[in-house]
Amino acid sequence: xxxxxxxLNGPNLNLLGQRQPEVYGSETLVDVEKWCAxxxxxxxLACSCLQSNHEGQLVxxxxxxxxxxxxxxxxxxxxxxxxxxILDALNxxxxxxxxxxxxxxxxxxxxxxxxxxxxxxxxVIAGFGTEGYALALRRMASLLG
Ligand code: CA2
Numbered sequence: 068x069x070x071x072x073x074x075l076n077g078p079n080l081n082l083l084g085q086r087q088p089e090v091y092g093s094e095t096l097v098d099v100e101k102w103c104a105x106x107x108x109x110x111x112l113a114c115s116c117l118q119s120n121h122e123g124q125l126v127x128x129x130x131x132x133x134x135x136x137x138x139x140x141x142x143x144x145x146x147x148x149x150x151x152x153i154l155d156a157l158n159x160x161x162x163x164x165x166x167x168x169x170x171x172x173x174x175x176x177x178x179x180x181x182x183x184x185x186x187x188x189x190x191v192i193a194g195f196g197t198e199g200y201a202l203a204l205r206r207m208a209s210l211l212g
Contacts, residue, residue: 070137071113072207074103074200075128077144078120083169083197091169092196099197106201110208122146122153129156137211138163140203147172147182154183163210165203168193 076096084095100116107114115136119125125146132139139160146153147168157164164187171194172179185191190206192199 069113069211070135071115072107072138072140072204073128073132073136074100074114074116075125075139075141076116076118077125077142077146080142080144081118081120094197099200103200103204106204110204112204112208112211122150126152126156129153129160133160136162138165138207140165140167140200140207141184142167142169143184147184148179149183151183154187157184157187163189163207165189165206166191167199167203169196169199170194
């Protein structure tokens with residue numbers, strides 16, 4: 068049995084669908100996680116979806132993924148732009164890493180244009196709304212062959 072994909076979401080993404088629908092859409096994180104699980108199954112993958120508002124918790128999950136996951140799809144939220152700790156943890160992970168942003172971070176404020184996580188990511192998806200997670204899952208399936 069192949070190891071699952073970890074789909075990690077960072078701070079404030081638990082608020083999806085509750086505020087700023089013009090930026091982040093109207094689906095909730097629970098909706099997104101549900102269809103990710105269905106889609107992963109169709110692609111022959113298993114996935115586990117986790118969200119935290121805490122940097123250290125995300126670092127712990129990435130470290131645990133070294134043993135328990137075959138790939139990581141991560142939307143690090145605002146930590147994308149600040150967290151060397153998350154980058155370091157991802158650098159210690161051997162499998163594919165795909166970074167997702169619901170909004171197009173390059174069209175937004177300058178402080179969102181740089182992502183530390185992109186230094187490690189094998190691919191970055193931004194501005195495709197929550198569909199970005201589906202695109203990342205498809206890419207993960209082809210990367211894992
Ligand atoms: O576009 C993305 O996915 C982001 O990673 C989302 C982060 C933001 O800090 C990044 O620059 C880009 C923010 C997530 C906040 O999510 C909310 C969702 C609904 C309501 C309020 C916040």
